Amino acid sequence: MKDMNTHTLHLETTAEDHHIARMAAVALGLTVLESAIPSPLPGVKPGLANIVTLIVLARYGWRTAAWVSLLRVLAGSLLFGNFLTPGFFLSLSGAVLSLIVLAFARHLPTRWFGPVSHSIYAAFAHITGQMLVVYLWLIPHAGIAYLIPIFATASLVFGTVNGLIAARFMDNADTLNPHVIENPTCKL
Amino acid sequence: MFSAALQHIKLGDWLTLLLGSICVVLLTFKLWSGDLADKAIIRGGGKILSVVPLSRDQQIEVPGPLGISIIAIQNHKARIASDPSPRQYCVRQGWLQQAGEIALCLPNQVSVELVGSKKKYDSLNY
Numbered sequence: 001m002k003d004m005n006t007h008t009l010h011l012e013t014t015a016e017d018h019h020i021a022r023m024a025a026v027a028l029g030l031t032v033l034e035s036a037i038p039s040p041l042p043g044v045k046p047g048l049a050n051i052v053t054l055i056v057l058a059r060y061g062w063r064t065a066a067w068v069s070l071l072r073v074l075a076g077s078l079l080f081g082n083f084l085t086p087g088f089f090l091s092l093s094g095a096v097l098s099l100i101v102l103a104f105a106r107h108l109p110t111r112w113f114g115p116v117s118h119s120i121y122a123a124f125a126h127i128t129g130q131m132l133v134v135y136l137w138l139i140p141h142a143g144i145a146y147l148i149p150i151f152a153t154a155s156l157v158f159g160t161v162n163g164l165i166a167a168r169f170m171d172n173a174d175t176l177n178p179h180v181i182e183n184p185t186c187k188l
Numbered sequence: 189m190f191s192a193a194l195q196h197i198k199l200g201d202w203l204t205l206l207l208g209s210i211c212v213v214l215l216t217f218k219l220w221s222g223d224l225a226d227k228a229i230i231r232g233g234g235k236i237l238s239v240v241p242l243s244r245d246q247q248i249e250v251p252g253p254l255g256i257s258i259i260a261i262q263n264h265k266a267r268i269a270s271d272p273s274p275r276q277y278c279v280r281q282g283w284l285q286q287a288g289e290i291a292l293c294l295p296n297q298v299s300v301e302l303v304g305s306k307k308k309y310d311s312l313n314y
Contacts, residue, residue: 112200120204124211141243142264149216156208167196 020064024071027052031076041147043090043130044154047162049076050098050122054115054166062103069095086138090130097129098122115170119163123155225287225302228266230259233297242266242302252296259300266300268293 027049034048049072057065073091077083105113105121131151134144197205230237232250240248240261247269248259255272265283271293273279278293287304 108200112198113204114196114198114201116197116201117204120201120208124208145219148219149212152212152215156205156212159208160205163201164193164196168193171196 016064019060020067020071023052023056023064024068024075027068027072028075028079031072032079035080041150043151046158047123047126050119050126051162051166051169053098053102054119054122054163055170057102057106057118058115058166058170062099062106065102066099069099086133089137090133093129093133094126095129097125097132101125114163115166116160116163119166120156120159123159123162124152127151127155225264225285225289225304227303228259228261228284229301229303231299231301250298252293252298254296257293257296257298259298266302267291268298268300271296271298 030048030052034045037046039045050069052072053065053069056068070092073088073095074083077085077088077091080087082088101121101124102118105118108117131144131148225242227239227241229239230248230250232252237250238248240246242261242264245262246260248261250257250259252272257271257278258269260267260269265285267283268278268281268291271279273293273295275295278291278298281291284291284300284302287302290299290301292299
């Protein structure tokens with residue numbers, strides 16, 4: 001803006017863009033961290049990055065959460081080198097279905113339903129999206145039905161734990177910075 | 189720490205947890221109790237005519253005393269698609285999926301039976 005004659009590419013970015021990028025980076029960090037945890041079965045992962053999605057959803061709304069979640073999937077795939085491979089589409093289908101379910105779940109009365117419910121519904125949606133891709137595209141065999149109980153149990157457990165962590169995190173932030181609710185530009 | 193975690197679970201969250209647990213238990217019972225079938229045994233006139241895997245979709249024509257029965261295998265399930273028997277019991281039985289399920293067309297002496305990895309006993313035969 002200062003000098004129109006410079007030849008460097010200049011993208012106009014808003015404060016919100018920076019904010020979304022920052023939170024997507026946090027989610028990405030958690031994804032990398034999580035890939036270091038050994039898993040007994042491919043696909044059974046805690047999904048720690050979803051903690052960020054849950055917090056963003058509660059604080060800044062669904063649109064921002066969708067940006068953060070999808071950016072995390074895209075950037076994560078570039079980082080791990082599996083962009084456009086089956087692994088990428090598994091992550092994407094899980095993330096998209098979770099976001100669709102969260103769009104509905106966030107309208108549940110907040111008096112009774114908190115991040116724990118959101119997290120559990122999103123976790124089930126996530127595994128449903130992944131199983132659909134696996135069945136419709138990768139392994140069209142009824143035998144994968146045997147694995148569904150394992151994945152469903154993992155969803156329930158990790159969904160609950162992630163929801164609790166997200167709730168705890170928001171609790172801490174609220175007591176440390178009481179102005180956080182009024183001031184949505186406050187850093188995560 | 190544990191009680192601190194518990195205070196984040198509201199009434200509706202408990203409901204969600206309960207609902208989720210019920211789903212998991214039901215899914216486990218549904219998917220792990222019965223042996224999913226992987227082969228179909230086709231009999232005609234009391235003899236085994238062929239044993240076919242359920243993984244490949246196909247139609248099989250089996251001749252009997254009254255005419256031809258058509259057995260359809262699709263999507264890991266099997267059924268008698270058409271049969272010349274007068275009462276059509278075996279056709280109306282529909283799709284068979286679990287091991288041990290069987291459709292009998294007695295007048296045409298044709299049957300299709302699903303088997304899994306292990307043979308299960310049924311109430312007619314043990």
